[in-house]
């Protein structure tokens with residue numbers, strides 16, 4: 001089975017913040033990491049490979065330094081790595097991203113199964129998986145929490161819903177996005193690290209993709225960021241002062257009004 | 260691309276300071292952009308010298324024919340025989356947008372059995388309800404639901420489509436947007452109409468809630484957004500409201516799905532009805548252990564409320580995940596939210612700040628939770644909560 005895992009390099013969300021007073025971004029120690037959900041997608045791909053055989057290719061669209069997360073993925077069990085990188089891709093929203101990724105996947109010969117994370121933590125959009133499946137004209141299942149049955153023709157998986165989960169059946173080729181509870185990702189192995197060091201990463205530029213340039217990057221992106229700002233807080237609070245007992249009495253009085 | 264006018268650039272470094280992506284740096288007194296640039300345009304707004312410009316944006320998409328798209332649509336989420344509450348919230352928000360633009364508000368209902376639901380949608384503010392009623396829609400599948408909404412949109416050309424940012428909405432709405440080759444903004448918390456051109460401004464949290472971004476979709480239609488549940492307010496239903504119900508038939512091949520739903524398993528065990536509780540007592544790392552949660556559970560019980568938690572408390576294993584409130588947990592909007600030993604990180608705040616009244620108990624007077632609190636109490640939860648429980652019992656028994 002040929003499996004492609006889409007991985008994205010993201011800034012570690014907990015480090016990025018806008019100082020509400022100066023409205024400036026604090027970048028202190030912002031690290032680039034592999035999108036946490038994508039680790040789980042990769043782990044699931046490697047487990048499938050171990051079970052039913054096949055290859056795992058990691059694919060990312062991003063700046064040249066995104067090669068770091070490809071090597072990291074290889075050290076965790078991926079076989080091949082493809083970096084899709086070009087200035088022409090800059091400013092891509094999810095629509096342009098899915099176009100570019102689908103062209104790249106076609107270029108490298110397609111896949112039986114494509115795995116994505118549920119969402120990328122920089123944007124939390126959760127749109128690239130479904131959009132990519134539409135571009136490839138293959139069925140997809142979002143928020144997969146367990147693979148129940150797998151063979152080279154069809155899968156049975158559980159998809160997480162708001163009120164429980166659905167067990168669904170799907171024929172290959174297909175795309176899944178995965179949630180974190182699907183597995184516990186392994187750490188890089190020493191052998192994997194060695195392989196990652198030596199591996200030649202396939203690099204594809206816009207010219208390699210037979211792409212319609214009007215659908216790439218900023219030009220191919222219908223959405224447009226109008227502004228970026230720090231979250232506003234309402235803050236017209238009343239502090240309840242006094243001794244502990246006085247505070248408690250006032251609080252209880254208020255609570256009794258409402259309850 | 261990002262154009263830098265080197266004559267205008269004064270090398271002040273404001274762009275560098277404000278870039279979320281570490282993509283622009285002042286080198287030898289002049290700004291220089293690197294490949295991290297996502298063309299978000301953040302720096303352009305900050306540049307006081309007017310030296311930065313994003314080029315190429317005007318060329319994207321087709322501006323022609325935008326005027327043919329009109330009206331606001333709300334996808335009425337249907338599952339297992341009932342309409343998801345977020346639908347009514349969207350009808351409330353959609354009503355405002357439609358009135359502002361003086362266009363009709365329509366609901367789209369995809370179901371196997373419409374029954375009284377169209378009338379219900381009209382009572383909550385819809386002028387029209389498009390109904391597709393078909394056996395193939397008994398179970399949610401991305402393909403059948405997506406194709407049905409896509410076909411309807413191509414036929415009737417709405418300018419805006421809103422859906423709940425629920426498991427269903429976030430799964431099939433991207434399919435519709437991709438098929439229609441238009442923009443989609445996920446998980447919005449605010450919607451506005453731009454004065455000048457009537458465009459929909461879609462505001463959403465990004466970077467785990469640390470930053471807010473306002474997004475527009477200037478050159479393609481429809482403008483599509485999924486909206487977080489419990490952020491918008493529903494209008495009170497008016498059974499006397501009149502509206503039209505339009506039945507639409509989708510061809511069977513468009514309702515076929517390559518994914519088949521075999522079985523549904525309802526959320527097991529731990530049924531946490533946080534969303535429905537009027538009072539929510541929530542605990543954070545300040546509660547120190549499971550014991551702390553037993554304490555606030557007693558308070559919640561006394562007030563007929565539910566227990567919630569911050570992620571720090573959930574991660575510590577003091578209370579299971581279904582209780583988590585925030586960016587990666589639930590959004591709640593109770594009458595009263597009592598935060599005990601919670602610092603008020605933005606990721607927590609996004610899940611509870613639309614509560615009517617927020618009471619914060621924290622021993623650190625500078626804790627950010629006090630910025631959103633209606634009432635703040637600086638003190639030790641282990642002193643205050645037990646006394647509060649006693650006091651309420653005492654008042655109740657007298």
Ligand SMILES: Cc1cc2nc3c(=O)[nH]c(=O)nc-3n(C[C@H](O)[C@H](O)[C@H](O)COP(=O)(O)OP(=O)(O)OC[C@H]3O[C@@H](n4cnc5c(N)ncnc54)[C@H](O)[C@@H]3O)c2cc1C
Nearest residue numbers: 467543544545569570571585586587588600601602622640
């Ligand atoms: C991508 C991302 C998503 C996230 N999603 C969520 C989410 O969904 N929900 C969420 O909650 N968090 C989320 N977080 C985590 C969030 O950033 C905070 O780390 C978390 O909310 C902190 O929890 P806390 O307030 O309980 O703990 P802390 O920040 O440690 O605060 C504990 C507070 O308790 C007070 N305290 C301690 N002892 C006492 C006492 N005896 N009496 C009174 N006060 C006391 C302290 O003064 C302090 O203010 C997310 C983070 C990221 C990066």
Ligand SMILES: Nc1ncnc2c1ncn2[C@@H]1O[C@H](COP(=O)(O)O)[C@@H](O)[C@H]1O
Nearest residue numbers: 006007061116117119120125126127128
């Ligand atoms: N630039 C990218 N390159 C490769 N995969 C991506 C990229 N962007 C998003 N993805 C995949 O799509 C998933 C959802 O991303 P998003 O729609 O941005 O939230 C991620 O978890 C990745 O698996």
